[in-house]
Amino acid sequence: MTSKGHFITFEGIDGSGKSTQARMLADHMRDQGYDVILTREPGGSAGAEEIRALVLQGDPDRWSAETELLLFTAARRDHMERLIQPAIDSGQIVICDRFADSTRMYQGLSRGDLRSKVDTLHDLMIGREPDLTILIDMDPGQGLARAKGRQGTEERFEDFGTDLQEKMRAGFLALATEFANRFRIIDGGRAINDVAAEVQAVVTAHLSSSD
Numbered sequence: 001m002t003s004k005g006h007f008i009t010f011e012g013i014d015g016s017g018k019s020t021q022a023r024m025l026a027d028h029m030r031d032q033g034y035d036v037i038l039t040r041e042p043g044g045s046a047g048a049e050e051i052r053a054l055v056l057q058g059d060p061d062r063w064s065a066e067t068e069l070l071l072f073t074a075a076r077r078d079h080m081e082r083l084i085q086p087a088i089d090s091g092q093i094v095i096c097d098r099f100a101d102s103t104r105m106y107q108g109l110s111r112g113d114l115r116s117k118v119d120t121l122h123d124l125m126i127g128r129e130p131d132l133t134i135l136i137d138m139d140p141g142q143g144l145a146r147a148k149g150r151q152g153t154e155e156r157f158e159d160f161g162t163d164l165q166e167k168m169r170a171g172f173l174a175l176a177t178e179f180a181n182r183f184r185i186i187d188g189g190r191a192i193n194d195v196a197a198e199v200q201a202v203v204t205a206h207l208s209s210s211d
């Protein structure tokens, strides 16, 4: 339907509904006739999924913040060169659940003040920002309650206190100001379908303004 590729990312604190909304948007866009790739970070390509297991499983102190940043950047490079960029070049819509903004927050803010290193590595090794970033903003207490409803070996939410989640929320809102041209903030503290309807409206507006 469209011949121009687009790169759309979802960001926000843990449990805010990124994966839910990314999936619903992908379904909606496919129904509209678009060629859509739904992917996620860390991971998204075979090599990056292997790195995902290294960074998300095991002892939380397994890696220093710096090593973790290098692993995330290596995974993103593989994801970008093997999946994301070729898909954009072939005119597909790439929807990615978390991307570099999550690294700016988690490695750049929560595990030490590495933001400038995050940006330097990003410029050097990734060199591209999304066309549109949807920030699902919500109260961390609500996110915690949702995340606790799930189980799995990758859950790290409980390791982060509410104070840190408040800091993350503020950090994401600051990123939205810093990159105001590509960020759109959506209130995630509502029913799933209401959030999805606003996501669709934002994406439709983006596509019609850039095609």
Ligand SMILES: Nc1ncnc2c1ncn2[C@@H]1O[C@H](COP(=O)(O)OP(=O)(O)OP(=O)(O)O)[C@@H](O)[C@H]1O
Pocket (backbone or CB within 6 Å): 012, 013, 014, 015, 016, 017, 018, 019, 020, 021, 146, 147, 149, 150, 188, 189, 190, 191, 192, 193, 195
């Ligand atoms: N608007 C909503 N209202 C109520 N529950 C929701 C809403 N959106 C998502 N959920 C539920 O909350 C939980 C977390 O949602 P989801 O996995 O989409 O969040 P996430 O942002 O991807 O989390 P994480 O950062 O941990 O990957 C899921 O069980 C999901 O079904």
Ligand SMILES: [Mg+2]
Pocket (backbone or CB within 6 Å): 018, 019, 020, 097
């Ligand atoms: Mg998720």
